[in-house]
Amino acid sequence: MQVRFKSYLLFFLLFVTLVYQTEAQQRSSRTRKPKSKAQLEREKRENLNRIQEANRILEQTKQQKEASLGQLNAIKEKITVQKKVITNISSELNYIESDVKQTESVVGNMQTDLQKLKAEYATMIYGASKTANSYNKLMFLFAADSFNQFIRRLTYLRQYSESRKKQVAEINRVTTNLGQKLTVLNRQKKQKKTLLNVQVKENYNLLSLKDQQDNMVQQLSQKEKELREEVNRRQAAVRKLDNVIANMVREEIARAARVAKSRAGAEGGTATRTSTNKVTLTPETALLSSNFGGNKGRFSWPVERGFISQRFGVHAHPVLRNVSTRNNGIDIQTNAGESVRSIFSGIVRAVLEVPPYHTVVMIQHGEYFTTFTKLKSANVSEGQKVDAKEVIGTVYTNPDGTTELHFEIWRNTTKLNPETWLLTR
Incomplete structure (x- = not known):
């Protein structure tokens, strides 16, 4: 007891x-x-896939031998993902360290419990040996003064024997469990050691990537004149594209207003109030527009593989000092020959050539417009209805080996950040 x-x-x-x-x-x-183990495992697979994609893209840009911003962007993407890999490993190590400490605590408690059980059993055996020297069991039983005392002594001997058996069984059970926990502990420590070695390796990889980045920046710095000319051409192209898209949007706003006015006249009703900076929506296009807006953050990417090489807004030039560039959308660097897909159902409003952006495709989704530029070719035509994820063209590859899609989202005449509308990668 x-x-x-x-x-x-x-x-x-x-x-x-x-x-x-x-x-x-x-x-x-x-x-x-903290992130769950399943989440860490999923992020690990995603990061490894992103590194493989960046490697493929980097190898394509390296085929031209000369340093380029495309190569620099691919290296920067690898560095970004590499840092996430190391952070992921650190989180895994925290989990393993927590498991090790918990297992060590359980092992320590079990070892203490086992020592107590063995000590109690030793005391029990010692007491039994002393009793055995004075009496044997039969003498102990028949020395009873009455039958009732005989029964009580017999019951005591049985209980004493059962207690010894239970004590031995408990010792065996704790010993078995302790051995299992020690096996788990050794496995956890082995995992920790392996993961620490992986972390060291990944840190070396990160340092190597940073060296590549520094070398690439140094090579590009020697082309300062060419880079400045490229910046000027790019900014001029951005303004040109901005004007083209704005004109197309204004034309669609005016067209929708004319259609609404004509429909109201044909039906003999009051003309719908129209705006010069908003698309006049019909019940059908209003539903389409609402569905588009309701899917913010859940749209599939316009290309299956790739990474964002330049984000929305104003950014410092990666090489030139005191030089910044503006981006009205996002640039996605991808593989040569990559297909471009519509992110939502809509109507193609324009397919045209805008040098140096090559082929441009604009799709309307109610009061929203998505624009895809730097296409090598287009598979759609003006007025055509398209579905979500339908292929609309192929990305153009620059002479320096860089394959990059420029993607914009507008709501009427307002430019939006496309990255916030796409699924997070």
């Missing part, structure tokens, strides 16, 4: 300890929610 009481007490103390640890973890999670 004493052994059972001590076991219950030990389990109670362990329970209280676990409750305290759980409450402490919950208090910590209120300020910072």
Whole structure:
């Protein structure tokens, strides 16, 4: 009974300890929610895929032998993903370290419990040996003064024997569990050591990538004159494209207003109020527009593979000092021959050539417009209805080996950041 009481007490103390640890973890999670192991594993696979994509894109740009901004962008993408890989490994190490500490704590408690059980068993055996020297079992039984005392002594001997058996069984059970926990602990420590070696390797890879980046920047710095001329050409092209898109949007606004006015006249009703800076929506286009807006952050990318090489807004030039460039959309660097897909159902409003952006395709989705530029060719024509993920063309590859899609989203005459509308990668 004493052994059972001590076991219950030990389990109670362990329970209280676990409750305290759980409450402490919950208090910590209120300020910072750690990622789950499944989430870390998923991110690891995604990061490895992104590195492979960046490697393929980088190899294509290297075929031209000369340093280019496309190569620099691919290296920067690899550095960005490499940092995420290292962060992911650190998070995995935190999980393993937590598991190791927890297992070590359990092992320590079990070892203490085992020592107590063995000590109690030794005391029991010692007491039994002393009794055996004075009496044997038969003498102990037949020395009873009455039949009732005989029965009580017999019951005592049986209980004593059962207690010894239970004690031995408990010792064996704890010993087996302890061996299993030690095996788990050794496996966890091995995983930790392996992961630490991987982390060291990935850190070396990161340093190597940063050296490549520095060398690439140094090579490009020697082409300062060419780069400045390229910046001027790019900014002029941005303004030209901006005017082209704005004109197409204004034409569609005017066209929709004319259609609404004509429809109202034919039906003998009051003309719908129109705006000079907003598309006049019919019930059908209003639903399309609402569905488009409701899917913000959930659109598939216009290309299956690639990375954002330049984001929306004003950015410092990656090589030239005190030089900034403006981007009204995002540039996605991808593989040569990559197909371009519509991100949502709509109507093709324009397919035209805008040097140096090559082929431009604009699709209307109610009051929203998506524009795809730097296409080598287009598979659609003006007025055609397209579905989500329908291929509309192929990305153009520059002479320096860079394959890059320029993508914009407008709501009427307002430019939007496309990155916030696409699925996060």
